[in-house]
Amino acid sequence: MASPSLALGDGPNASRFTITDNELVVERDADKKWPVIRTLLRNVLWAGIDNGNQLHVSLLAKKKRTSPMALVHVAGTVPDPDIATATAFTDSVMQSAYYGLTLRRRLKVIINPKSGPGKSAQIFRKKIEPIFRAARCPVDITFTERGRHAQDVAQTLPLDRYDAVVVLSGDGIVYELLNGFAAHADPARAFRMPIAPVPVGSGNGSSLNLLGKADAKDKAMAALNAIKGRPMSVDVMSVLQNGQRTFSFMTSCLGLMANVDLGTENLRFMGPQRFFVGFLREVIRHRPYSYRISIKVAETDKDKMMQNREALRAQAQALHGSPISTYSSSTLPETGVPELKHIGPDADRDGWITFDKSFSYFYAGKGPFVSVDLMQFPVSHPDDGFIDVVIAERTTRLALLKAVNGADRGTQYWTPVQHYFKAYAYRVEPISPDGYLSIDGEEYPHEPFEVEVHQGLGTFLSMYGHYKNEFRRPPEPEHK
Numbered sequence: 001m002a003s004p005s006l007a008l009g010d011g012p013n014a015s016r017f018t019i020t021d022n023e024l025v026v027e028r029d030a031d032k033k034w035p036v037i038r039t040l041l042r043n044v045l046w047a048g049i050d051n052g053n054q055l056h057v058s059l060l061a062k063k064k065r066t067s068p069m070a071l072v073h074v075a076g077t078v079p080d081p082d083i084a085t086a087t088a089f090t091d092s093v094m095q096s097a098y099y100g101l102t103l104r105r106r107l108k109v110i111i112n113p114k115s116g117p118g119k120s121a122q123i124f125r126k127k128i129e130p131i132f133r134a135a136r137c138p139v140d141i142t143f144t145e146r147g148r149h150a151q152d153v154a155q156t157l158p159l160d161r162y163d164a165v166v167v168l169s170g171d172g173i174v175y176e177l178l179n180g181f182a183a184h185a186d187p188a189r190a191f192r193m194p195i196a197p198v199p200v201g202s203g204n205g206s207s208l209n210l211l212g213k214a215d216a217k218d219k220a221m222a223a224l225n226a227i228k229g230r231p232m233s234v235d236v237m238s239v240l241q242n243g244q245r246t247f248s249f250m251t252s253c254l255g256l257m258a259n260v261d262l263g264t265e266n267l268r269f270m271g272p273q274r275f276f277v278g279f280l281r282e283v284i285r286h287r288p289y290s291y292r293i294s295i296k297v298a299e300t301d302k303d304k305m306m307q308n309r310e311a312l313r314a315q316a317q318a319l320h321g322s323p324i325s326t327y328s329s330s331t332l333p334e335t336g337v338p339e340l341k342h343i344g345p346d347a348d349r350d351g352w353i354t355f356d357k358s359f360s361y362f363y364a365g366k367g368p369f370v371s372v373d374l375m376q377f378p379v380s381h382p383d384d385g386f387i388d389v390v391i392a393e394r395t396t397r398l399a400l401l402k403a404v405n406g407a408d409r410g411t412q413y414w415t416p417v418q419h420y421f422k423a424y425a426y427r428v429e430p431i432s433p434d435g436y437l438s439i440d441g442e443e444y445p446h447e448p449f450e451v452e453v454h455q456g457l458g459t460f461l462s463m464y465g466h467y468k469n470e471f472r473r474p475p476e477p478e479h480k
């Protein structure tokens with residue numbers, strides 16, 4: 001039985017390692033700035049003895065609760081008589097740190113050097129690569145040289161060569177990857193290749209939903225997810241427009257929110273502030289938007305959706321900790337991309353409802369957060385097999401402004417002006433001639449389109465097994 005603690009060296013340069021319940025504690029008296037490091041065992045990247053007697057422990061830890069994860073290496077020479085004990089100790093650390101996981105994941109890394117402020121190559125070299133090296137993961141890097149480059153890489157990706165694809169980008173490259181997988185010679189297998197995004201773009205919704213708001217910008221947490229996250233099935237949607245089929249993993253939006261997203265390109269110099277300025281501009285304009293929306297509805301009761309979310313999360317959490325991989329939908333084909341059932345020429349006609357009142361905005365998709373300030377789909381679950389669809393009825397300017405308060409916690413969900421559906425599919429026909437259609441942040445032609453969800457088609461890496469968002473029922477007065 002391995003000892004739960006290990007002492008290395010003596011005198012002022014001594015280090016002591018102790019395994020507690022689920023933590024590793026490292027005490028280093030000589031380090032006046034950080035004498036006691038306490039971190040979860042899941043944050044240990046490596047522990048082992050190299051060259052016969054050199055002990056190496058690499059871990060990620062937070063100095064303070066609110067600081068980002070830092071990479072720490074502790075090393076020392078183990079005296080000959082202690083080598084067996086030290087080996088047993090590091091084996092025990094590694095077993096807990098990688099429970100149910102593959103060591104040294106082989107990572108395909110795709111870096112968009114033009115993402116966001118254009119610092120992704122620098123971020124990789126300084127923050128991400130040292131973590132992958134510490135975890136002894138072999139990496140194979142591609143820098144994207146043009147639009148659709150990542151899509152081409154995904155389309156021809158040798159699936160046996162990698163355990164995961166890490167993307168240093170915004171959501172645009174994740175979108176390209178999924179569309180590349182769809183065009184792969186073996187799409188069913190390609191879609192099972194796990195994706196781990198590292199947020200360096202201007203829109204990083206996928207990282208936000210996987211890592212949660214508190215860690216959404218922490219590059220080290222995203223790197224840890226690439227090494228330690230477990231494959232999590234996610235629903236992917238087919239978008240059909242003008243006979244062309246593309247794949248979407250996040251959101252489609254129309255009306256006010258699409259104008260905020262795509263109608264503010266001229267304000268890019270403002271950085272993320274542009275979205276707030278765009279929102280104010282839209283509130284002042286207060287335009288009605290007219291579309292004919294048809295939805296193949298699965299659920300409309302907000303209370304039931306909330307209960308289902310809680311049940312699915314509890315189930316996902318229980319499964320995710322186990323060494324066995326998560327859910328894989330039996331409705332998916334073994335080969336090829338899923339056939340369309342609800343949209344396209346052979347679409348079914350049962351169970352559809354239509355909505356043709358003008359509205360303020362239409363938002364549909366997967367993943368609770370569409371930005372840090374807006375939890376638009378608080379009851380979204382990665383592989384429940386539903387698209388969350390919101391139609392926000394037109395309301396007063398004041399009500400629009402008031403809804404900003406609490407939008408990051410999803411409180412608008414409970415308001416009667418937010419019509420919320422769990423859907424299998426939907427169709428949209430624009431009535432107003434002009435407007436924007438944003439799908440996963442990409443601009444699509446403002447023309448009729450249809451969307452259908454495929455349960456569990458895609459795969460992301462996750463530390464949690466569900467989207468990382470806190471959502472609670474507000475106190476009664478707000479509930480009405």
Ligand SMILES: Nc1ncnc2c1ncn2[C@@H]1O[C@H](COP(=O)(O)OP(=O)(O)OP(=O)(O)O)[C@@H](O)[C@H]1O
Pocket residue numbers: 112113114115116117144145146147148149168169170171172173176200201202203204441
């Ligand atoms: N080397 C390159 N030069 C120019 N564009 C590129 C290059 N590599 C990738 N792209 C394109 O950059 C786009 C944006 O990528 P990404 O999502 O990483 O960044 P972003 O900053 O979040 O996005 P956006 O600019 O859309 O806000 C993608 O659509 C991709 O096709």
